[in-house]
Amino acid sequence: xxxxxxxxxxxxxxxxxxxxxxxxxxxxxxxxxxxxxxxxxxxxxxxxxxxxxxxxxxxxxxxxxxxxxxxxxxxxxxxxxxxxxxxxxxxxxxxxxxxxxxxxxxxxxxxxxxxxxxxxxxxxxxxxxxxxxxxxxxxxxxxxxxxxxxxxxxxxxxxxxxxxxxxxxxxxxxxxxxxxxxxxxxxxxxxxxxxxxxxxxxxxxxxxxxxxxxxxxxxxxxxxxxxxxxxxxxxxxxxxxxxxxxxxxxxxxxxxxxxxxxxxxxxxxxxxxxxxxxxxxxxxxxxxxxxxxxxxxxxxxxxxxxxxxxxxxxxxxxxxxxxxxxxxxxxxxxxxxxxxxxxxxxxxxxxxxxxxxxxxxxxxxxxxxxxxxxxxxxx
Amino acid sequence: xxxxxxxxxxxxxxxxxxxxxxxxxxxxxxxxxxxxxxxxxxxxxxxxxxxxxxxxxxxxxxxxxxxxxxxxxxxxxxxxxxxxxxxxxxxxxxxxxxxxxxxxxxxxxxxxxxxxxxxxxxxxxxxxxxxxxxxxxxxxxxxxxxxxxxxxxxxxxxxxxxxxxxxxxxxxxxxxxxxxxxxxxxxxxxxxxxxxxxxxxxxxxxxxxxxxxxxxxxxxxxxxxxxxxxxxxxxxxxxxxxxxxxxxxxxxxxxxxxx
Numbered sequence: 001x002x003x004x005x006x007x008x009x010x011x012x013x014x015x016x017x018x019x020x021x022x023x024x025x026x027x028x029x030x031x032x033x034x035x036x037x038x039x040x041x042x043x044x045x046x047x048x049x050x051x052x053x054x055x056x057x058x059x060x061x062x063x064x065x066x067x068x069x070x071x072x073x074x075x076x077x078x079x080x081x082x083x084x085x086x087x088x089x090x091x092x093x094x095x096x097x098x099x100x101x102x103x104x105x106x107x108x109x110x111x112x113x114x115x116x117x118x119x120x121x122x123x124x125x126x127x128x129x130x131x132x133x134x135x136x137x138x139x140x141x142x143x144x145x146x147x148x149x150x151x152x153x154x155x156x157x158x159x160x161x162x163x164x165x166x167x168x169x170x171x172x173x174x175x176x177x178x179x180x181x182x183x184x185x186x187x188x189x190x191x192x193x194x195x196x197x198x199x200x201x202x203x204x205x206x207x208x209x210x211x212x213x214x215x216x217x218x219x220x221x222x223x224x225x226x227x228x229x230x231x232x233x234x235x236x237x238x239x240x241x242x243x244x245x246x247x248x249x250x251x252x253x254x255x256x257x258x259x260x261x262x263x264x265x266x267x268x269x270x271x272x273x274x275x276x277x278x279x280x281x282x283x284x285x286x287x288x289x290x291x292x293x294x295x296x297x298x299x300x301x302x303x304x305x306x307x308x309x310x311x312x313x314x315x316x317x318x319x320x321x322x323x324x325x326x327x328x329x330x331x332x333x334x335x336x337x338x339x340x341x342x343x344x345x346x347x348x349x350x351x352x353x354x355x356x357x358x359x360x361x362x363x364x365x366x367x368x369x370x371x372x373x374x375x376x377x378x379x
Numbered sequence: 380x381x382x383x384x385x386x387x388x389x390x391x392x393x394x395x396x397x398x399x400x401x402x403x404x405x406x407x408x409x410x411x412x413x414x415x416x417x418x419x420x421x422x423x424x425x426x427x428x429x430x431x432x433x434x435x436x437x438x439x440x441x442x443x444x445x446x447x448x449x450x451x452x453x454x455x456x457x458x459x460x461x462x463x464x465x466x467x468x469x470x471x472x473x474x475x476x477x478x479x480x481x482x483x484x485x486x487x488x489x490x491x492x493x494x495x496x497x498x499x500x501x502x503x504x505x506x507x508x509x510x511x512x513x514x515x516x517x518x519x520x521x522x523x524x525x526x527x528x529x530x531x532x533x534x535x536x537x538x539x540x541x542x543x544x545x546x547x548x549x550x551x552x553x554x555x556x557x558x559x560x561x562x563x564x565x566x567x568x569x570x571x572x573x574x575x576x577x578x579x580x581x582x583x584x585x586x587x588x589x590x591x592x593x594x595x596x597x598x599x600x601x602x603x604x605x606x607x608x609x610x611x612x613x614x615x616x617x618x619x620x621x622x623x624x625x626x627x628x629x630x631x632x633x634x635x636x637x638x
Contacts, residue, residue: 028515137515142560144553285515290549290556298549 001341001378004060004094004350005053005367006252009046009080011070012357013038016278019070024282026069026134033070042073045360049353049367050084054091056371060125062094062350064196067102067131067138071279078112085120093120096196096217096350097127100157101149102139106174109153110160110181117186124187127194128154128214133287144291149173161190196252196350199229200297208236208244217350219252220280223323223340226251230344250348251340254325254355257369261328265316268327271358272316279356330373338378349378382417382425387433389460394441395434400425403493404469405634407432408457408477410617411501411513411555413547414439420619423627428470428634433460435480437554439547450476450502450558450566454483461491470634472496474619475591476559482569485576495580496630497599499591499616504565505598511590514560527587527615564591573602580606581633583626585614607633 014025015033022029050061063080066072074080077095084093093116098109117124130150136143152171156179159169165180185191195207196217207214216233218226230249237244254275256268284305293301319325326336337349353370354363387396395414399421405428409415414434424430434441436456447453457480461469471492473481478500485495501510511524522532540548580603584593596608609629611618618626 023515136560140561140563142556144557144560283517285517289514289560290553295550295553299546302545302549 001347001349002059002247003057003375003378004062004250004252004348005050005056005058006062006064006094006096006350006352007046007050007354008064008066008072008352009042009074010275010279010356011039011042011073012359013042014070014278016274019278024069024134024286025071025279026066026282026286027137029068029070039073046354047080047083047087049360049363050080051087052364053367054088056367057375058091058371060092060094060350061088062096062125064096064127064129065099065131067135069134069138069279078116081116081124082119085116085123088123090123092123092125094125094194095127096125096194097129099129099131099135100153101130101146102135102141103153104174105176106153106156107160107176107179107181110157113157113191114161114181114183114185117191118183120186122186122191124191125194126191127196127217128157129196130292132282133289133292134282136289136292137286142291143289145173146292147294158190158193161185194250197229199225199232200293201232202294202297204229204233205236208233208240208248210240210242213237213242213244213248215248215250215348217250217252217348219350221251221324223336226253226323226340227343230346234345244345246345246347248348249344249346250350251344251346252350252352254327254352255333255337255370255374256325256327256353256355256358256366257330257333257374258365259329261332264328264332265320267362268325268358269316271354271356271362272319272325272327273314274356276314276319276356330369333370333374334377337374341378382421389456389463392436392442392444392456394436395439397421397432398430400428400430402428403634404429404431404464404466406461406464406469406471408471408473408480409435409438410475410477411551411559412475413551415620418620418623420623420627423624424630427631431464431469435477435554437557438551443550443554448557450479450483453480453558454487457484458488458491464491468493470494470496472498472630473500474498475616476501476555476564478502479564479566479569482573482576483566485578485580486569486572487575489576489578492578494634495576495578496583496633497580498583498618498626499585499588499593500582500599501559501564501591502566502569503595503598503602504562504567505592505595508592508594510564510592512563513590514556524589525616526621527585527613528621531615531617531621570598570602573599574604576603578605579633581630582606582608583618583629584608584610585616585618585621586610586612587614588616590616 063077065077166178169176195214207216218229234244258264353366382399437443478497479502522535526532582599584596600608
């Protein structure tokens, strides 16, 4: 297996009582609740954690993009990636991902990724996403055109990386007379593109197409959904006439390891429960603005949601039960991860070892335990 | 005369159309909430006019052509629609999104329009007076913020939609997003061209509108060459629902007085 250490960089000093006076920790949460001195400490601590992950033997260290939220302090993840390049030697640096539809000129994304690829001499992994629905409230970009803009931005970025410039790009949302990347990417034909997704059959079919074969990552989902989507990708690849490699299949999950199951649960609880209930939880209208999903997918989602009933707070036990998070002794964690690996053939594991308000000392111990007690057994 | 519902086709686009009454034609363009249920407002209008209420392309069960990308496309569609109608020019009435569409039509061509009534129209932005964020509102906030008299909101909230009603509401929400998300409920170019609306115009607004503040009415009046403003007290964003008879009277009075 290949191991990624992924960070969201949540703003841990958030006053949770204040946070719950607002509809979400996103977009409408007053930024007077952000203290720059505490925030600067957060950035320093988190960058240290990412750098330490290389030392512990993680193959990839990863960041991503979110806007106007305490959930993740990286509206510009490339800035963090750039810092990481200077402080690491061999780990791959993954930006998974940039939200393509949110920009009005995707060439800038192509350019910045090309720069990072040069700066790191080919250590960059890119990720192409659409952003969470909240991002469309934050950016003002019309979610109705999210899919169209994503597809078109993807085509433009890949063309910018691979076609000799200058060339003209004639699209619907993007029209550019001159596309001519300086610098060109270091890796040829271009840096790897990962597709993190909550899962949808359209995305899977698109990512698995023979001309792309993009590694697909199921994020923040229960084990049944992870298995279902990864097997859907595998099946889709077969229909395209090839066998998906394990490195094309991955999933992302918060993981916490301690000596015993009891201790792990005790130490992880606050981090897990704040991640899902305080940082991530947003109302339906923010999470899924119209068009973010196709009309037919949205109808299915609404039906599913009706069947599930309205959600109260998630308890850690419930999240462990569904396999959305993996918390326990080294043996428990190894068993759960290897079971999902064996059920799907996926070999790309994206771990989130700091989550919610989990403090630095526990994060460090979690990382060390994972690296020494879990990683070697799953390799 | 009973309300007749049928499919109405203009060029290659077919929409639902309700028709009732006799006399001069009045074309009502609905808001982003979709094709309105037939109620006292329409009854009152249909007693004096031939009332036509189409469901916009992209909404409900009407055709949803991909080429409709923005409100200007809808306005062009309705210019075709008006050209294809038999008889003399019509009284054009639009609510909210429908008011915006009506203004875009009238700024382009008034040869098929006799008078214009804008009820709490979208389409203009007044700096410093933000519209309400209907896209972030919960269903309860949405219902409550659209009415002054909360009994109307309670009634909406108590209604359990059928599967088809729920599907239509979702379709409408998608189309509303396509047309209104960005820039939020306005066309920056429209204000420049409102002097071209060369027909008498009534701007009708609920004083307590929480979606588009009634203070917007002044901005419309300043730019429309022949307009009058009428603000209805104790009334939210849907005067034709909340003050159905009064709204109909005001429109009929305006139309009648302008003959």
